[in-house]
Amino acid sequence: MKQKKVLDVWTIISYSILILYALFLLYPLFMILRSSVTDIDGNLTFQWFEQFFQQSYYFSTLTNSFKVTIWATILTMLIGYPLAYFYNMFHIRGKTFLQIVIILCSMSAPFIGAYAWIQLLGRSGMITVFIRNVTGITIPNIYGFNGILLVLTLQMFPLVFLYISGALKKIDNSLIEASANMGVSGIQRFFKVIVPLTMPTIFAAGLLVFMRAFADFGTPLLIGEGYRVFPVEIYNQFMGETGRNFNFAATISVVAIFITATIFLIQKYVASHFTFTMNSLNTIERKKAKGLFNVFIHLFSYFVVFLSFLPQILIVYQSFQNTSGKLFAPGYSLNSYRVALSRVRNAVPNTFYIGGLALLATIVLAIFIAYLVVRRKNAVNTFIDTLSMIPFIIPGAVVGIGLVMAFNRQPVVLTGTVTIMVVALVIRRIPYTIRSSVAILQQIPITIEEASISLGSSKLKTFALITIPMMGSGIIAGAILSWVTIITELATAIILYNARTITLTLAIYSFVSRGNYGYAAALASVLTALTVVSLFIYMKVTKSTEITM
Amino acid sequence: MSVNIKIRNAVKRYGNNTIISDLSLDIREGEFFTLLGPSGCGKTTLLRMIAGFNTIEGGDFYFSEKRINDLDPAKRNIGMVFQNYAIFPHLTVKKNVAFGLTNRKISKEQREIETQKFLELMQIAQFGDRMPEKLSGGQQQRVALARALVIQPDVLLMDEPLSNLDAKLRVEMRTAIKNIQHNVGITTVYVTHDQEEAMAVSDRIAIMKDGFIQHIGTPKDIYQRPANLFVASFIGRTNLLDAQLSAEDGQSFLVFANGYKVAMNHVKDEFKKTMKVKVSIRPEEFVILENSTTGIKAVIEDSIFLGLNTHYQVKFENGVHAEIVQESRIDSITPPGTEIYLTVKSEKINVFTEDGQRNCLSGVRNDYEQYVGK
Numbered sequence: 001m002k003q004k005k006v007l008d009v010w011t012i013i014s015y016s017i018l019i020l021y022a023l024f025l026l027y028p029l030f031m032i033l034r035s036s037v038t039d040i041d042g043n044l045t046f047q048w049f050e051q052f053f054q055q056s057y058y059f060s061t062l063t064n065s066f067k068v069t070i071w072a073t074i075l076t077m078l079i080g081y082p083l084a085y086f087y088n089m090f091h092i093r094g095k096t097f098l099q100i101v102i103i104l105c106s107m108s109a110p111f112i113g114a115y116a117w118i119q120l121l122g123r124s125g126m127i128t129v130f131i132r133n134v135t136g137i138t139i140p141n142i143y144g145f146n147g148i149l150l151v152l153t154l155q156m157f158p159l160v161f162l163y164i165s166g167a168l169k170k171i172d173n174s175l176i177e178a179s180a181n182m183g184v185s186g187i188q189r190f191f192k193v194i195v196p197l198t199m200p201t202i203f204a205a206g207l208l209v210f211m212r213a214f215a216d217f218g219t220p221l222l223i224g225e226g227y228r229v230f231p232v233e234i235y236n237q238f239m240g241e242t243g244r245n246f247n248f249a250a251t252i253s254v255v256a257i258f259i260t261a262t263i264f265l266i267q268k269y270v271a272s273h274f275t276f277t278m279n280s281l282n283t284i285e286r287k288k289a290k291g292l293f294n295v296f297i298h299l300f301s302y303f304v305v306f307l308s309f310l311p312q313i314l315i316v317y318q319s320f321q322n323t324s325g326k327l328f329a330p331g332y333s334l335n336s337y338r339v340a341l342s343r344v345r346n347a348v349p350n351t352f353y354i355g356g357l358a359l360l361a362t363i364v365l366a367i368f369i370a371y372l373v374v375r376r377k378n379a380v381n382t383f384i385d386t387l388s389m390i391p392f393i394i395p396g397a398v399v400g401i402g403l404v405m406a407f408n409r410q411p412v413v414l415t416g417t418v419t420i421m422v423v424a425l426v427i428r429r430i431p432y433t434i435r436s437s438v439a440i441l442q443q444i445p446i447t448i449e450e451a452s453i454s455l456g457s458s459k460l461k462t463f464a465l466i467t468i469p470m471m472g473s474g475i476i477a478g479a480i481l482s483w484v485t486i487i488t489e490l491a492t493a494i495i496l497y498n499a500r501t502i503t504l505t506l507a508i509y510s511f512v513s514r515g516n517y518g519y520a521a522a523l524a525s526v527l528t529a530l531t532v533v534s535l536f537i538y539m540k541v542t543k544s545t546e547i548t549m
Numbered sequence: 550m551s552v553n554i555k556i557r558n559a560v561k562r563y564g565n566n567t568i569i570s571d572l573s574l575d576i577r578e579g580e581f582f583t584l585l586g587p588s589g590c591g592k593t594t595l596l597r598m599i600a601g602f603n604t605i606e607g608g609d610f611y612f613s614e615k616r617i618n619d620l621d622p623a624k625r626n627i628g629m630v631f632q633n634y635a636i637f638p639h640l641t642v643k644k645n646v647a648f649g650l651t652n653r654k655i656s657k658e659q660r661e662i663e664t665q666k667f668l669e670l671m672q673i674a675q676f677g678d679r680m681p682e683k684l685s686g687g688q689q690q691r692v693a694l695a696r697a698l699v700i701q702p703d704v705l706l707m708d709e710p711l712s713n714l715d716a717k718l719r720v721e722m723r724t725a726i727k728n729i730q731h732n733v734g735i736t737t738v739y740v741t742h743d744q745e746e747a748m749a750v751s752d753r754i755a756i757m758k759d760g761f762i763q764h765i766g767t768p769k770d771i772y773q774r775p776a777n778l779f780v781a782s783f784i785g786r787t788n789l790l791d792a793q794l795s796a797e798d799g800q801s802f803l804v805f806a807n808g809y810k811v812a813m814n815h816v817k818d819e820f821k822k823t824m825k826v827k828v829s830i831r832p833e834e835f836v837i838l839e840n841s842t843t844g845i846k847a848v849i850e851d852s853i854f855l856g857l858n859t860h861y862q863v864k865f866e867n868g869v870h871a872e873i874v875q876e877s878r879i880d881s882i883t884p885p886g887t888e889i890y891l892t893v894k895s896e897k898i899n900v901f902t903e904d905g906q907r908n909c910l911s912g913v914r915n916d917y918e919q920y921v922g923k
Contacts, residue, residue, distance in 0.1 A: 445635065447633055450622075452637070454706075455649030456626075470639055
């Protein structure tokens, strides 16, 4: 009968997590759904859906989003895949440096890239002005479709690179040798052996890029101008200065979730035809490329990485420039840092406080959920597993709106608090942390826990003394990556923040939107520095320069 | 503080799938008892029921007089050794061994003493401060065994503990396990699918198949007088021949296909009649006669010289193949193609009913019979 009592501890944890999900995920989603089908007075209506689908002004935001997302996904593949292939198959000089820069690029907030590119290629951008002065030619417009595509592609190809690199490392060298034995090598091998073997990863990376690009909000807001995409439309309907319409914002959100869910399920279905596991004993040996090809892969690698890193360089440079009003002035100083940090005094402490709380909550919840999913399979825990994946397909802006709709009224009022910021960040990050915790836990044989129990430890004691320490390094590594994504998160937080809960990323955005580029650059450099430090801690912890997502 | 284990009418189900339907068993105090059978026979399932990691759907489990069905695994006072060792990789060897003691109310000094004692007993004292990943498979196995024994468990459970070791270490470790068990005198339940290993370590063996126990006995009993055809063919190698049993004036005879007739002395009274039987003849129970016309006619197809013994593959007239083992002779090996006659060592061979369920000879000692029909 004693056993029953111990079972209850985990059952209580199970139901507690279920309640958290119900309150912070299902309830907000329900509020969005309800708003989308009610009018201002609360009566059932489909007028918002009719309005959305009948007026091309609104509907076009969806087709625009699709167009730019699909192109971004394709382009990131076309850049990220060859880069990963060259990087892992051939010797490239300075490859560790290259890898660190690529990881750094993937970790910055996209909107920072957008505003940097405006500085470079915008109407009065440095490069635009330079070319016009020298040649008299006005280069094509950066704003709109082209700009969004440029920024998203440069932002996301590092993700593809990291995913594909991970997959290439799992290919056993003997497969390469075997194909050479059978007379297949070079470009033929690339298409007949390498690409098929990495197919599952291509799908996984493609889905991730699609979801992020589709839901990205900061980039189109800054650089999109007349090219209207749906996350911006949701934001405008919800937060805009004129013509706010909560119900209509909810309607667009519902359509967006429907689309991302459909894409998610299609991807699952297609990818399920390409699943296999590989366990490589010998990873692929890098070869030295010959002649022109060697020159080409070096040029290609360094050029795309340079393009991707350019915004960061520009921002750090600008952060030291003097400013006069909103314009940059000659000379260099730390003025921007001084002014920016004093104007938003609490941004840095908030970043650590809110980010730290969110990180802690994410890790604790993720470990518990992973344990329930892996070690205590039952109907309730399978349901929790499914619930935990839902945030993966919900655009950040929608999470924000849902939380506002749910918690700006009785019975639970949370808007404007630190709590709601933490909740939002946890919801955004937890699917990834759960996935990685599950993967770690599945590597630990259950007999190790049984050994501990048979030696007289209770189940909770075993969990604390054996399971968690064994998950240790994996959890810490995952936590550092989570930390970086938490401190650069914008789409959800921008809907929820106020002066008391402003973070670095939000402060940067607020400076950018007011045109205070110098101050924005200073804070963005601080954020980059934080990211770099986190990254080096990660490398110390994992004792490797590689990152697996 | 050893115990005897009593299991009565155990049932194990996974959903609608019954793995063990009705199993009873007694393991004596201080005994080295092995559950042996092919994979999927339910031996590990039964062991994990004793350990408390599998639920029990029916029947009763006792350690001495104490019913343990609902006792938490942490409170059963068992030492368990797992197939993959299950060493805690984040703890040193010493901390691994001491782990079970930290869950008990004993002083720190006593804990140190006990840990050291078992580290020395298992000859791993010099590795005390190492991390487990720096140890070889055999050394890790010693850590696992020390960790299981240091808590002075009532019962030691071992789940295929040697299957991850290479052949040489396996032999070495099984001797070590046998000696330690003997010295400590702890009731031990050992699971394996390796019949040679089972024979080498066990006091008694239970042969299992499809969730049922086929035979419980000493290694010698099981090898020499197996309870049924499955046990005969699972333990050691054997050749199966069809034959006929007959009785004349109270004397039984075995008649083979070509008329070769052997007098049998141990046939049970109920089988002293004319009936079709299956004969199990182990490779060493044949005698090869080259210049003779009595016996079963056969042709040598191949021979393998293995030093101590020579193995012959032969084919009978009816097309059936058989394997024969002879002590190697100093003169030449009988070449393939040679026609030979085979006689059998009648006191050693076993005769089974045609369905293979029962041994027709007397002398079968099967401790499982006491539970049948109850």
